[in-house]
Amino acid sequence: MDRRNLREFEAAARERLDPAHYDYFAGGAGDEVTVRANEAAFGRLGLVPRVLRGTGKLQTDLTLLESRAAAPVLVAPTAFHRLADPEGERATARAAAATETIMIVSMAATVAIEDVAAAAPGAELWFQLYVQPDLAFTERLVRRAEAAGCRALVVTVDSPVLGRRERDLRNGFHDLPDHLCCENLRDGARGDRVRPIVMWPELSWEHLGALRRMTGLPIVLKGITHPADARLALDHGTSAIMVSNHGGRQLDGVAATIDLLPDIVAEVGGAVPVLLDGGVRRGTDVLKALALGAAAVAVGRPVVWGLAADGERGVAAVLELLRAEVEHALTLCGCASIHDLEPDMVRRPC
Incomplete structure (x- = not known):
């Protein structure tokens, strides 16, 4: 089926997924105010295009932390891909490699990082990490990520406790099926x-x-949302910051990430790249984030919808669709490059 936007991928995924698994991926904490706010906030921002600028050939590629991407869209870390497709993170990685997209592999992946890397030679992989109280185990995870060829560690810092996700509580979804597990959590030392x-x-x-x-x-x-924490991140030698409220899955009521972005960009002052995730569903959303100072965005749920809808091909279709929308919107905004976007090309509500 020819799907024309990410909403159609979500609809197809919802038809195919176990309802409890759909709710796990789609749901958030509490009343899901933040889940809705992440998307709605983009709708409140208006683009202000430039004209008569003879854009010609478009440039959407970039390099982040020595990893190259064909477009300013990354695959955000999301857990449990084998709930969506038997190939799980292998399929996602192959699609990411085919579309020249950086994939952040979740620590809670259902395929081990070594197997993800083997399934997609040449893929640009980063590894998402929750620092564990057992620092020796944390170091073993880091060594595995390094050995698998991961080019960066993405440390999630907004989860001192797990968010209260009422859909999962209602569905009784607590554990993976018996044939699946978080393969990165196998401890060879034990x-x-x-x-x-x-x-x-x-x-x-x-x-x-x-x-x-x-x-x-x-x-x-x-998981950085406050400018003071962005400053502390710089002071502690962080290489990049991702403005994220965990897709609304941790603390409900946190502001939308696109609304938080400008203050963090101002605090960072160009010292390191600032990335954003949360609520990106259109190429125009990507442009708004870049115009307000993000180096790139990451998408999580849309990738899972593509995986559930049509496996590897579905993920590739989602990523290709977003890139095509970015290119189309760039042309209509009078920009030849993603680097031509400026803050005055976004009108914020009064």
């Missing part, structure tokens, strides 16, 4: 026992320093 992910309220900037001493990989902090 007989390949699968460890739980521990949400750690004591996690602090001090532990980030310990992680920095473990690896030479660039560290991206995912």
